[in-house]
Amino acid sequence: MKVRVLVSLKPGILDPQGKAVEHGLAELGFEAAQVRIGKLIELEVSAGDAAQARAQVQAMCEKLLVNPVMEKAQVEVLG
């Protein structure tokens, strides 16, 4: 089953990469605010159903993929 995890910095955590992109966009004439850069993790797990897949990937997030101090994760099972 294909699953994706959207990992983003928690509000209040500084994001220098996002700020750099925001300035780059402004220099090109674009107006964008609150640019935040996170991670997109796509993976395949073998699971009987979506709930099982989600549970597996949640466990992976807790053990390895996500730093709970700074980051939050959203797990989406694509099927």
Add this chain to the structure above:
Amino acid sequence: MKVRVLVSLKPGILDPQGKAVEHGLAELGFEAAQVRIGKLIELEVSAGDAAQARAQVQAMCEKLLVNPVMEKAQVEVLG
């Protein structure tokens, strides 16, 4: 308007970071395959409607956010 861009490596492009995560997961006893790491870009643009917001962010992708040789992007307007 809040928009997010999911940037992922095109198929066939090597992803050493993904491979490292895959091995890390395996060492922890998880079974995951085809792990790919991309970028999640969240931003705010001022636009009248979703179509306008999407067009603005597509232009940002072409000019700065995405390397079209190696990456593909999916723009999602969250409203």
